[in-house]
Amino acid sequence: MSIARLAIVGGTGPQGRGLALRFAMAGLAVVVGSRERTKGQGVADAMRAKHPGLDVRGDENAAAIADVDVVVLAIAPEGLDATLASLRDGLAGRLVIDVVVPLAFRDGLAEHAPPAGAASAGELVQATLARSRVVGGFKTIPASQLLAVDRPLDGDVLVCSDDAEARTEVAALVARIPSLRAVDAGPMRNARAIEGITALLVNLNRAHRGAHTSIRILGLG
Amino acid sequence: MSIARLAIVGGTGPQGRGLALRFAMAGLAVVVGSRERTKGQGVADAMRAKHPGLDVRGDENAAAIADVDVVVLAIAPEGLDATLASLRDGLAGRLVIDVVVPLAFRDGLAEHAPPAGAASAGELVQATLARSRVVGGFKTIPASQLLAVDRPLDGDVLVCSDDAEARTEVAALVARIPSLRAVDAGPMRNARAIEGITALLVNLNRAHRGAHTSIRILGLG
Numbered sequence: 294m295s296i297a298r299l300a301i302v303g304g305t306g307p308q309g310r311g312l313a314l315r316f317a318m319a320g321l322a323v324v325v326g327s328r329e330r331t332k333g334q335g336v337a338d339a340m341r342a343k344h345p346g347l348d349v350r351g352d353e354n355a356a357a358i359a360d361v362d363v364v365v366l367a368i369a370p371e372g373l374d375a376t377l378a379s380l381r382d383g384l385a386g387r388l389v390i391d392v393v394v395p396l397a398f399r400d401g402l403a404e405h406a407p408p409a410g411a412a413s414a415g416e417l418v419q420a421t422l423a424r425s426r427v428v429g430g431f432k433t434i435p436a437s438q439l440l441a442v443d444r445p446l447d448g449d450v451l452v453c454s455d456d457a458e459a460r461t462e463v464a465a466l467v468a469r470i471p472s473l474r475a476v477d478a479g480p481m482r483n484a485r486a487i488e489g490i491t492a493l494l495v496n497l498n499r500a501h502r503g504a505h506t507s508i509r510i511l512g513l514g
Numbered sequence: 515m516s517i518a519r520l521a522i523v524g525g526t527g528p529q530g531r532g533l534a535l536r537f538a539m540a541g542l543a544v545v546v547g548s549r550e551r552t553k554g555q556g557v558a559d560a561m562r563a564k565h566p567g568l569d570v571r572g573d574e575n576a577a578a579i580a581d582v583d584v585v586v587l588a589i590a591p592e593g594l595d596a597t598l599a600s601l602r603d604g605l606a607g608r609l610v611i612d613v614v615v616p617l618a619f620r621d622g623l624a625e626h627a628p629p630a631g632a633a634s635a636g637e638l639v640q641a642t643l644a645r646s647r648v649v650g651g652f653k654t655i656p657a658s659q660l661l662a663v664d665r666p667l668d669g670d671v672l673v674c675s676d677d678a679e680a681r682t683e684v685a686a687l688v689a690r691i692p693s694l695r696a697v698d699a700g701p702m703r704n705a706r707a708i709e710g711i712t713a714l715l716v717n718l719n720r721a722h723r724g725a726h727t728s729i730r731i732l733g734l735g
């Protein structure tokens with residue numbers, strides 16, 4: 294399958310905007326989804342104003358996913374259940390990339406805070422969207438890096454899914470973004486460790502001045 | 515404090531042997547501790563036979579820790595409670611490096627399996643050894659890398675502790691091992707994410723032929 298059109302549900306937050314930008318720069322037609330159509334359009338308009346020539350438009354979430362090859366879920370963790378319920382039918386049979394990382398902050402430290410009923414957001418998304426092909430990805434790439442287009446990206450995208458073919462498709466999509474490498478991270482159960490990494494990276498960013506951390510896997514052979 | 519002498523409690527397993535080897539190669543006097551004195555001595559003898567000139571000897575765990583500057587805990591997770599209880603008084607006031615990662619395997623996948631009463635082995639060790647200065651470290655460096663002395667090590671050692679000065683001391687110790695970099699990973703609560711990384715790396719090693727993975731933190735600024 295060749296991926297040409299991509300929608301981002303919850304595309305107006307930093308992670309969603311960063312991914313929209315990088316995918317559009319990679320030549321994809323991108324739809325920025327939002328609960329409010331005008332908000333998605335506003336983000337898309339601002340992006341085109343700053344980066345002329347990008348194929349980006351905005352729409353309401355349900356409309357955004359209607360006519361694309363892949364849907365990225367960049368929903369805030371607290372809205373996950375409601376958004377998944379409302380989009381479940383529309384996403385049936387579709388390739389879905391979950392980038393959600395649920396974090397809690399205690400005493401100034403981030404920690405992974407899995408949603409009720411699952412050990413990770415990724416596992417919850419796959420369980421809820423049982424008829425979709427769900428792939429976890431981009432969870433350890435910080436929004437600050439995605440949005441800083443004057444600097445090259447740096448890091449590995451850990452791609453996990455219970456559907457091996459879907460992992461391969463998403464890895465090929467990742468490879469279209471310069472400097473990012475996809476690492477096949479196996480079944481969705483690995484999402485719990487991957488989301489934990491994000492908590493660690495957030496804490497490193499707070500403790501190390503000027504840090505925008507990501508990770509690289511060494512020794513893959 | 516200058517660290518010259520180091521003991522490894524539970525030093526006869528792969529992680530313990532690998533660390534003993536690398537620390538001894540870095541010029542430290544190393545004591546390989548074991549529940550049985552002769553077993554520790556056997557490992558030390560074999561190491562010296564293979565690498566003449568290393569300052570390595572073996573002893574029973576309680577004796578091994580008596581006269582050293584730093585103690586590495588490389589205990590199997592299932593023996594953690596008993597060993598900590600037996601060494602608690604002897605380790606009071608001492609610098610202790612916890613390298614334990616409790617994993618469970620389900621359907622062929624490793625997952626982080628924190629001990630009862632704690633979110634990570636590191637947090638349990640610090641809570642149990644309340645009078646010691648406990649630092650988590652080396653949890654993402656695989657034993658297979660440590661033992662393969664013909665190849666340079668590769669990866670970051672994530673150093674976490676609630677004692678910032680102890681983190682600095684352990685980072686300086688890490689820096690004595692060629693090719694390893696210490697990353698200050700903040701308080702011990704980050705051990706839960708770090709131990710989760712090990713589960714992920716174990717799964718990557720199983721899925722990617724010939725892989726001996728570790729991680730590097732990018733973007734520290």
